[in-house]
Amino acid sequence: MITVELEHFSLDKICDSGQCFRMQKLGNGHFSMVAGDQYLEMHQEKGVVDFYCSQEEFVCYWVRYFDLDTDYEEYMKVANPRDKYLNAAIKAGDGIRILRQDLWEMIVTFLISQQNNIKRIRKCIETICRTYGEKKISSGGVEYYAFPTVTALSGATEEELRGCGMGYRAKYIAVTARMIESGEVSLEKIYDMRYHRAKKELLKLCGVGEKVAECICLFALHHMDAFPVDTHIHQVMAAHYKRGFPNRRYKGMRGIMQQYIFYYDLYS
Structure with a gap:
């Protein structure tokens, strides 16, 4: 420990x-x-x-x-003191970190997340992990399943993925897995790309639109200028940032500001 x-x-x-x-x-x-x-x-x-x-x-x-290894206080203290909404969001969300997650896992995760609620997303992910992931035992004796590899999911049919509760997203996952397995899109190359280039490459994948690409850029590639806009963020922008979010002030840290806002809107 x-x-x-x-x-x-x-x-x-x-x-x-x-x-x-x-x-x-x-x-x-x-x-x-x-x-x-x-x-x-x-x-x-x-x-x-x-x-x-x-x-x-x-x-x-x-x-x-x-x-x-990142000092999040450096992000928090740059907030415009006149922006009462953002300061309240930062206070509420203090403690959030932008995780550095696996690229492939985030691609599949956020394909599943489309038009979906958190409870169902969790269930869908657990189902494909149990169906296509490797069974493992932790050092403490806990049984769990690794996230499925690209190869494992590229061998799954759309019908089989629908059977795992993926709905219309089954096609996105099946086609995307085959695109990556064939080398049509390279995860290794995406890791080395800067934000805008990486986003453009991700948009080639089946089912990946603007919001999903932004989520992948932020939560897998740690591109801190990524700013996913879902229904919650869109409503906040309309209510509090009618002239648009002050991107220039928060260049290089827009992603963490988005997370503070998202959390505050969801749980305040």
């Missing part, structure tokens, strides 16, 4: 932030998470966080995953 004291870090808010759908609240400050093929249990009491993993796993995987 690794115990660390962290500022501006909240497992509870991260779990509710709409970035990851394989993180579970176990009660009394305890959480579990499956990311890719990794399993982790955590506990938080105020600023003290216990990560139930080895030192090597913590340093090599989870520090980067939770973006622990």
